[in-house]
Amino acid sequence: MALEKTWRWFGRKDRISLSQLRQFGVQGIVTSLHHKKPGEVWSVAEIREVQEEIEKAGMRWSVVESLPVSEEIKINGPRRAELIRNYVTSLQNLGQCGIDTVCYNFMPVLDWARTDLHFIDANGAESMLFDYATFAAFDIYILERPGASSDYSPEVIAKAKEINEAMSQDEKDVLAYNIIVVTQGFINGTVGNVSNYKQVFLDYLATYKNIDRDKLRSHLVMFLNDVIPAAEEAGVNLCIHPDDPPFSLLGLPRIASSREDFEWIFTQNPSLANGLTFCSGSLSVRPDNDLVGIVQQFAERIHFVHLRNIKRTTTRSFYESPHLDGVVDMYQVLEALLQEQARRIEEGRKDLRMPFRPDHGLKILDDFNRESNPGYPLVGRMKGFAEICGLELGIESAMAKQQKSVASVAGSEG
Structure with a gap:
């Protein structure tokens, strides 16, 4: 068994069609209801419309990326209670449709940043x-x-x-x-x-003038305690995306940047529905982040995987590099993820898919003749997708040989 092969698709406005994605082996789609504003309820009818379109193309809606957390929730503003109710309703509706993985982030104001x-x-x-x-x-x-x-x-x-x-x-x-x-x-x-x-x-x-790291942390815990019970009941796993880049920007606190941050987050709410989106690209910007160690420590909570690579230029500066060429040892990271999947199979867990997507990609070849969102060209991402799939196949073969060898030794000793 391999990690579920997924691809981020931006809906009908995406220049890459679902039928094209199916042609090169995509199994699951990562998408959102892009016409909805943060804080609005996702109705069952709207969810099913997109879900059915994906299924007609021979794939499944594997991951929601993202069900955005409104700024009013992050700052504990006056509309917080209403927005939490809407978020819970959306989670319940997603669960009713059988969509079980929701990626979100808790970055204030600015999501990912590039210059x-x-x-x-x-x-x-x-x-x-x-x-x-x-x-x-x-x-x-x-x-x-x-x-x-x-x-x-x-x-x-x-x-x-x-x-x-x-x-x-x-x-x-x-x-x-x-x-x-x-x-x-x-x-x-x-x-x-x-x-x-x-x-x-x-x-x-x-609006964040009086919100420091501790205050933002407390608001995240409030959010988790309000929505995790509903997620559990709906059969949905939430997975927080690491800060990108993983350090403070614009005087704003960032609270999902390191192993210590995740230890704290998962201690505050121990439910396995309180999970992690493992993003190798975001985490690797900090040299002190041990990616394999993070996979191993939080393995049971990794519900979604982003795989990409970077090269650092100076302290806190970097550029995105080919998926197999950079500071991330993709072999070791992928091996640790596959070992976790094998453990889940052995334990009889139901969440075996562990969907991954090639995160971002370089613009190459015919990509220069196509329009795309920043970081999301077709050919460059497809190259990364193929590289990771090939590496994964090699690792799986090595793991199978190792298991066979161990079994053979055990048999001869018996």
């Missing part, structure tokens, strides 16, 4: 880059967030000033627009494509 969406690597492929000093230039000199300078070292501030002074106004506008709008727009972004996006963004940041 260059068109970074060209040494091979001529287009990747995405996060440069910490450039992000500081955006934060301090372009966004002009109050008090931003206090979050950076003098060395980073000096470099950020150089970067800002070397940029044209058009380049500054593109950088801000990409960070605030483009990378967030297709995943239920907070701000939306509005003319005063920078001010709207600053207003959202201001």
Whole structure:
């Protein structure tokens, strides 16, 4: 048995069709109700409409990514109770439809962040880059967030000033627009494509003025305690996505960035429905994150897997690299995941699929002639998909030979 092969699909507006995905071995679809705003109830009828479309193409709706957690829940705002009720109802409706895995994140205001969406690597492929000093230039000199300078070292501030002074106004506008709008727009972004996006963004940041790490942690626990019982009853596993990148940005706390963070989260609510989306790309940005150790420690809670790779350039700076070429030892990570799947089979657990998807991908070949969301080209992701599937087959064969050898030795000794 292998990890379920899945693919992120952005609905009918996606330039890649379901029939195309089926052609190269995709088994499950990772998607969302992209027309719904955060906080709105997902009705059974709306869920089934998408589910049936996927099933007609010969696949299953494997994972919801994402059922977004509203900012009002994260800040414990006045509409929190209403939004929790809506979230619970959506979980119940998903469970009624047999959809059992829901990925979410608890990152304040800004989801994943990159400073260059068109970074060209040494091979001529287009990747995405996060440069910490450039992000500081955006934060301090372009966004002009109050008090931003206090979050950076003098060395980073000096470099950020150089970067800002070397940029044209058009380049500054593109950088801000990409960070605030483009990378967030297709995943239920907070701000939306509005003319005063920078001010709207600053207003959202201001709502976290009195929310530090401990306060945000307490709000996450409140969320989990409110929704996990309903998820358990509905037969749905929730799995938190790690922060991307896994450190504080814009003065906002990040609370899902390290092994210690996950230990704390799972201690607060021990239900197995309180699970993890293991994302090798996000976690590997921090050199102190032992990816194999994280898989092994939280194996029973890993309900969904994102596999991608990165190369670090400087401290807190990186670019996305080919799936098998980077700081992530994909062999060891995948081996640990397959060992967990084997353990689940032996235990008789029902959640054996452990769906994975190739997370992001480099733009290569005909991808340059296609439109796609940042990080989601067809050919580059398909290359990563094929590489991981091939690596997985090799690992499974090695594991089977090892088991046969152990059984043979045991038999001869008996």
